[in-house]
Amino acid sequence: MKAAYYQGDKSFFITDCIPQSPNAHEVRIDVSYCGICGTDIHIYRGHMAERIHPPQVIGHEMSGTVAEMGVGVEGLQIGDPVVVRPLDSCNHCPACKAGHHHICQNLNFIGIDSPGAFQSSWNISAQVLHKLPLGINMEIAALIEPLAVACHDVRLGQIRSGETVVVIGGGPIGMLVSLVAKSKGAKVTLAEVNPFRFDLAQDLGINAINPAEDNLEQYILDITNGAGADAVFEVSGSKSGIEVSTELCRTRGRIIVVAIFPEPQPVNLFKFFWREIQMLGVRVYEPEDYEEAIVLADSQKLPLEKLITSVQPLEALSNAFHSLDTNPNNLKILIKCSD
Ligand SMILES: [Zn+2]
């Protein structure tokens, strides 16, 4: 087997290793594909040094098949297609006790806080696996993790059919939130300044606006008879994105904060008070979001294949990270981890 180790300082080394038999309640997976996430790029840029222990295998947006099972594993068979929901919760903190295992106060995010999927063979607890329908496209299946993020965001944002929704930021998650909200019957407008991403959004059937060229606020007021949007998803992580959110939102509308803001940002609290706006944070996913994402991915109802910019071999991992780090004309790069 081959594994790609991140060694810090924007570099990886690829090495041959011997697959280990899984421990009790673990499964060895032949990893088919693993996508590179925005979080992986943060790691690459050295922003998450306190959580990474180089040399370490990272990666969490994977698809694969069961290759070997440890004792005590039930409900799976060799050859089953699976995805990992990469959250390992402590089960005893206040968040876990309240049923919020996905945002456990001692969360081990698999692929960041512990070894991940940029390797051809991966041993992992059977508890975090979701079985996939037979015959599912394994490239598309590697998008289930980010698609589950979008399902969670749209579910917690309580998006209903007919609502006007603005999504600020057209990266992979912004695109997926737009597609999932549209699939619920919402009228979605995506705000994106990058021409490549703007064109891709339109190619995906998403109504896109470039706020650097067109007046986003005026546009939303026009299409809502002066009311404003029912829900605004902030997915850009930018100062201007969170600033405009309060301007776009109707009375008693919702602002859903999806992006990671490393620094505190000023927010127009007067607008909150005046319009009785609600703001909620949303993070990762719960098992039901994974199940919804699996059904959506398998249904082929969403044009998910268009989100994949390229598929590259494990040996090209360094180049793929470099490309995502330096060239915004990329969306999702998948790494083919085994044959
Ligand atoms: Zn991810």
Ligand SMILES: [Zn+2]
């Ligand atoms: Zn916990």
